[in-house]
Amino acid sequence: xxxxxxxxxxxxxxxxxxxxxxxxxxxxxxxxxxxxxxxxxxxxxxxxxxxxxxxxxxxxxxxxxxxxxxxxxxxxxxxxxxxxxxxxxxxxxxxxxxxxxxxxxxxxxxxxxxxxxxxxxxxxxxxxxxxxxxxxxxxxxxxxxxxxxxxxxxxxxxxxxxxxxxxxxxxxxxxxxxxxxxxxxxxxxxxxxxxxxxxxxxxxxxxxxxxxxxxxxxxxxxxxxxxxxxxxxxxxxxxxxxxxxxxxxxxxxxxxxxxxxxxxxxxxxxxxxxxxxxxxxxxxx
Amino acid sequence: xxxxxxxxxxxxxxxxxxxxxxxxxxxxxxxxxxxxxxxxxxxxxxxxxxxxxxxxxxxxxxxxxxxxxxxxxxxxxxxxxxxxxxxxxxxxxxxxxxxxxxxxxxxxxxxxxxxxxxxxxxxxxxxxxxxxxxxxxxxxxxxxxxxxxxxxxxxxxxxxx
Ligand SMILES: Cc1cc2nc3c(=O)[nH]c(=O)nc-3n(C[C@H](O)[C@H](O)[C@H](O)COP(=O)(O)OP(=O)(O)OC[C@H]3O[C@@H](n4cnc5c(N)ncnc54)[C@H](O)[C@@H]3O)c2cc1C
Ligand code: FES
Ligand code: FES
Numbered sequence: 001x002x003x004x005x006x007x008x009x010x011x012x013x014x015x016x017x018x019x020x021x022x023x024x025x026x027x028x029x030x031x032x033x034x035x036x037x038x039x040x041x042x043x044x045x046x047x048x049x050x051x052x053x054x055x056x057x058x059x060x061x062x063x064x065x066x067x068x069x070x071x072x073x074x075x076x077x078x079x080x081x082x083x084x085x086x087x088x089x090x091x092x093x094x095x096x097x098x099x100x101x102x103x104x105x106x107x108x109x110x111x112x113x114x115x116x117x118x119x120x121x122x123x124x125x126x127x128x129x130x131x132x133x134x135x136x137x138x139x140x141x142x143x144x145x146x147x148x149x150x151x152x153x154x155x156x157x158x159x160x161x162x163x164x165x166x167x168x169x170x171x172x173x174x175x176x177x178x179x180x181x182x183x184x185x186x187x188x189x190x191x192x193x194x195x196x197x198x199x200x201x202x203x204x205x206x207x208x209x210x211x212x213x214x215x216x217x218x219x220x221x222x223x224x225x226x227x228x229x230x231x232x233x234x235x236x237x238x239x240x241x242x243x244x245x246x247x248x249x250x251x252x253x254x255x256x257x258x259x260x261x262x263x264x265x266x267x268x269x270x271x272x273x274x275x276x277x278x279x280x281x282x283x284x285x
Numbered sequence: 286x287x288x289x290x291x292x293x294x295x296x297x298x299x300x301x302x303x304x305x306x307x308x309x310x311x312x313x314x315x316x317x318x319x320x321x322x323x324x325x326x327x328x329x330x331x332x333x334x335x336x337x338x339x340x341x342x343x344x345x346x347x348x349x350x351x352x353x354x355x356x357x358x359x360x361x362x363x364x365x366x367x368x369x370x371x372x373x374x375x376x377x378x379x380x381x382x383x384x385x386x387x388x389x390x391x392x393x394x395x396x397x398x399x400x401x402x403x404x405x406x407x408x409x410x411x412x413x414x415x416x417x418x419x420x421x422x423x424x425x426x427x428x429x430x431x432x433x434x435x436x437x438x439x440x441x442x443x444x445x446x
Contacts (some may be wrong), residue, residue: 001329002308002313002329003310005308006287006308007307008290008307035354039331039350040330040331041347043329043330056354080343100415104334104335104395104416104419105344106344106419107345109345110349137355192419259418
């Protein structure tokens with residue numbers, strides 16, 4: 001189908017974009033970033049926004065900036081910008097491995113990191129990365145900027161803490177220690193589909209024991225999140241297949257999985273445990 | 286404005302100016318306003334890849350962009366692949382490897398492969414398989430498409446002649 005009519009705004013600066021949002025908030029004004037989620041929903045007429053505020057030509061919206069402590073990901077950083085590692089450490093490698101699971105090559109040429117976060121699909125890989133690594137998100141409105149922790153950004157499936165007149169300006173991902181290990185695993189029925197469940201695991205090993213474990217699960221509950229029950233199993237113990245299975249089982253028990261046409265809650269919960277086990281094994285490679 | 290607006294870009298090196306409603310997709314503008322019907326439309330929501338074109342060198346789904354977003358862009362479509370009567374190595378390889386049957390998906394696969402090979406000439410087989418999984422083909426079973434793209438990649442590296 002064809003999208004319904006709308007007014008197309010092409011602001012040149014962040015200030016202009018924010019004033020346009022303020023002027024049209026309440027009239028179903030939307031940011032148009034990569035368009036890889038919004039345009040399909042408009043083609044189905046599930047969305048009929050009256051105003052599209054197209055940020056693709058905003059000159060002061062950045063892409064990727066590698067800082068000392070964090071990687072700043074501006075609203076115009078596209079998925080494809082992560083195909084090659086954006087930094088030499090483990091975070092660059094993690095992002096370039098995870099990005100290959102997002103849709104398809106042409107989707108990744110257009111879709112943006114911040115757009116994925118704002119869209120907040122429960123099975124978005126970037127949302128899982130942001131939640132697991134405790135990204136700091138900067139929202140911008142005509143009134144100014146505010147920072148939102150990833151842990152309180154995702155409120156429900158497709159619902160975020162962004163107000164109607166706010167745009168997501170930037171996401172900051174803390175860089176990982178040089179000896180951090182990471183692993184990712186997801187299960188989707190067909191290549192390029194949204195996954196039924198996915199897991200990201202990050203930890204370090206000190207004197208043979210796991211320290212600072214992070215275990216995040218996506219596609220299973222309404223929002224991706226860290227699972228403390230899984231992390232607690234790992235902390236202070238020696239990495240190995242039996243421990244990874246135990247952590248996976250703890251996650252399967254802890255999650256409140258959703259049920260839909262693709263998978264029952266029981267299946268998804270168990271799949272989450274298996275994804276965690278495999279992500280941990282991947283991290284130990 | 287929901288009113289039509291003038292947009293200028295180049296398609297296959299030729300300057301074009303079209304007057305389009307904001308809601309008109311780039312795919313529809315290429316087909317209807319530029320008369321270049323080699324770009325096909327299957328799903329119109331980003332899943333099939335039939336509408337793949339090159340936007341400033343990157344393969345993109347032209348059904349997921351609005352024409353009004355292409356101001357100043359360099360677009361390439363399947364009509365621009367051949368050099369006069371000489372087929373592009375990808376087109377020749379698709380014929381040689383029997384990589385098409387009905388041909389509906391072919392323009393999308395050609396532009397996808399052209400974009401990927403130009404950006405990543407050293408892409409390995411796994412990378413190619415992953416990239417080619419972007420588009421759908423109901424006929425070939427994909428393996429002949431993979432063979433064709435591998436053959437074309439070798440030919441493109443060897444250079445013309
Ligand atoms: C065939 C196909 C397969 C896909 N598979 C996957 C997949 O496996 N995993 C995955 O994660 N995604 C997948 N996607 C979605 C893709 O990753 C999108 O790029 C992403 O979800 C949205 O980013 P965007 O830049 O395209 O945003 P848009 O489509 O432009 O916008 C999406 C929503 O976010 C809002 N928005 C965008 N940017 C901002 C901002 N800076 N501030 C505030 N609001 C904003 C928009 O208003 C809109 O509501 C797929 C898409 C397609 C078409
Ligand atoms: S028509 Fe564009 S992806 Fe199917
Ligand atoms: S050749 Fe018929 S769809 Fe691919």
